[in-house]
Amino acid sequence: MxxxxxxxxxxxxxxxxxxxxxxxxxxxxxxxxxxxxxxxxxxxxxxxxxxxxxxxxxxxxxxxxxxxHPMPKASGVDVLGYLMREHGLTQSDLPGVGTQSVVSEILSGKRQLNLRQIRWLAERFGVSVETFI
Structure with a gap:
């Protein structure tokens, strides 16, 4: 040994x-x-x-x-809401997504993010586009 x-x-x-x-x-x-x-x-x-x-x-x-203890999958809308809270943003602070009413509809689930909006958000927050997909 x-x-x-x-x-x-x-x-x-x-x-x-x-x-x-x-x-x-x-x-x-x-x-x-x-x-x-x-x-x-x-x-x-x-x-x-x-x-x-x-x-x-x-x-x-x-x-x-x-x-x-798996992490739950977050939707793009969940991520957007989180980032808005973390950065202290209002719906009108996201002109690249659309008007305040468009952002409101996205956050409430009445409308989905489109590719142009996702690209703008990814650039705005410095994350990959996959974050919002």
Whole structure:
């Protein structure tokens, strides 16, 4: 048996809880807590010896989130409403979309965004056109 395996075996009972993929929400919560503690220890030091453990746990948490806590899909109208709130804009602040009444109809679902409007919004907010599709 190699020295590395012998040392790992000696410390396995202490390390093993960190080296298991989550099987339930309690496991997930424990890994998230461990990741927070590890990030406090490593800070911004990408060369820290524990960064490989941060990467492993981070990947498992991300995998769990994608499978068990998926982000809902946002429509282009949802994104538009969000961006308007974030930027403190009113319906009349979007002349490239149309008049205030046109923007109102889009936000209420009575009208859909067309390609010209989507291109204008993408440029206005510095995002890809796919954001509004």
């Amino acid at each position: 190699s020295v590395l395996i012998e040392r790992a075996a000696e410390h396995w009972e202490f390390v093993s809880p960190l080296l298991r993929k989550p099987k339930n929400e309690d496991d997930y919560d424990a890994l998230a807590q461990a990741l927070d503690e590890l990030l406090e220890m490593t800070g911004d030091d990408e060369s820290h010896p524990l960064m490989s453990l941060v990467d492993i746990i981070g990947d498992w948490i991300e995998e769990w989130d994608h499978k068990h």
